[in-house]
Amino acid sequence: MRGTRLTTVETVHEDRSWLFTIRDQYGEPDEAILVPCRAGVEAWINRCTHEAQRFDTGRGAAIRDGQIICPKHGSMFDSCSGYCDNGEAADTTLPSVGVTVEDGVVYLTDDDFTFAHEGAIDDEDDEDDGPSSTSHIGF
Template identity: 65%
Template sequence: MTEGARIVDVEEVPERRSYLFTVEDGYTNEQEIILVRCEKDPGIKAWVNMCTHENQRFDRGFGAAMRDGEIICPKHGSMFDACSGGCDNGEAAGTTLPGVEITVDSGSVFLSDSAYTYLHEGGIEEDDEDSGPSSTSHIGF
């Protein structure tokens, strides 16, 4: 049996969007994590749900925009490789997304990163709604 909290069945991770869930670190800080499809084994990768250029969420509750195996920042359009987390264009060029360890076993995805505790599906619940990127010149998808 695989150790770690079960997050979701692999088939529930969208092909062209992300699957969002919330974890807690060792200091009880909540963080959002996204699961995305990747062509490399095991077929799913987990990344912190935040652009490295500015604190901009990729997935705001309806899936991160993706194109050709890359996660797109909705604020400036920087594109991050879904498998490596690396960015070679836009404002975030030269940076890499912080990864989160997962295990794929028997058709399910498990959180295997000892730095985090699984809390729930979806994002961090906030009092005020996040209607989109914190920019008046954001990119829409």
């Protein structure tokens, strides 16, 4: 299998979502979520199309009846297609992240992204526990 191993379909179905961090071609981080879709899974960028609200902040995405629910305005996105037909995000579709399932294991196979780590962007272990910027002066 070509791609990076993420987790198992069983884990996604048991936990209802699985949060991970990816990097784009420029090395910029972004978050994605795996969500149950019928017998398999789908992967979406972890934010609403309306106001960039994160679906999963580290405690799992709110999902009901096959719909990912935006916690800010309640727009609901189909977990299989990413399409929203209601609320503030109506007539939009979540940006997808390419994954493949083989023998119950989910692999990141999207050429536009590389796997950084499981969890949120800010969950990454930094070797230096100091500030990421030297400019902490307020005016």
